[in-house]
Amino acid sequence: MLSDLTKTITRSGEGNIGPEDFRQAARALRKRQFLWADRPHDRKHYELIRRFEEYFSNLFDAFDDELIKDHLFGYIGIIPRSPGDSVMGVLPTLMLLIMARLHDLESRRACTVNGRASPSPELLVDTYVELTGKPKPKLSDLNQALDAIRRHNVIELGEKQESSDMRAITILPNIHKVVNSQYLQTLELFALESGQPLPVVIASQSSDITFSDTDQRIIL
Secondary structure, X not given: XXXXXXXXXXHHOOXXXXXXXXXXXXXXXXXXXXXXXXXXXXXXXXHHHHHOHHHXXXXXXXXXXXXXXXXXXXXXXXXXXXXXXXXXXXXXXXHHHHHXXXXXXXXXXXXXXXXXXXXXHHHHHHHHHHHHOOOOOOHHHHXXXXXXXXXXXXXEEEEEOOOOOOEEEEEOHHHHXXXXXXXXXXXXXXXXXXXXXXXXXXHXXXXXXXXXXXXXXXXX
16 A cells, blocks of 8 residues: 555645645544545545545555545545444434434425534434433433544534533434434334334334435444
8 A cells, every 4th residue: 555655646746745644634534434524624634535535445445444425515434344343332322323313304304504404402312212211311321422423423512502401413414324224124123122102203204215225334
């Protein structure tokens, strides 16, 4: 890969970039999993990877990761082709799947802005309670679960809302790149095993959901 990097830089004819720029971009993407064109701390790395997509695609392929991109919404990311050793707990996993559903519903209603959805945090928690039959999670546990998801750059957390102690949640369009195409069936199965009726939010229009099996994978 070192020889490929040298050739790539030489062919580019750009004297203002060097190996360290490529290393920094690769490290940033490995750490954050997704880079966004509209984020100041991501923009330089995003642009470099976009310009030298073939090199970075080959680089991450060596780690059995797939480089994905969506220039409409302005992000670049990596998706592991095989499950990793890191496994999320039940609470963050269910929160992730519920948020994927909420994003889908917001998209259907044309309520997204640049692919981003901002459903009520209370709706997220209420759906979890309805799905599991369990009490509302402690705020500390909920914050830990949301922060675990945030680290993968599929949601953004804002300030605490006046109506509650919960932080505002923005669900990013790449969330559907990190959940399995059968995520609704997973939620339905969980409700069945919990002896709970399927929440209206999850049941609504569930038969209309279609995703590409090659694009949707649980990786968190």
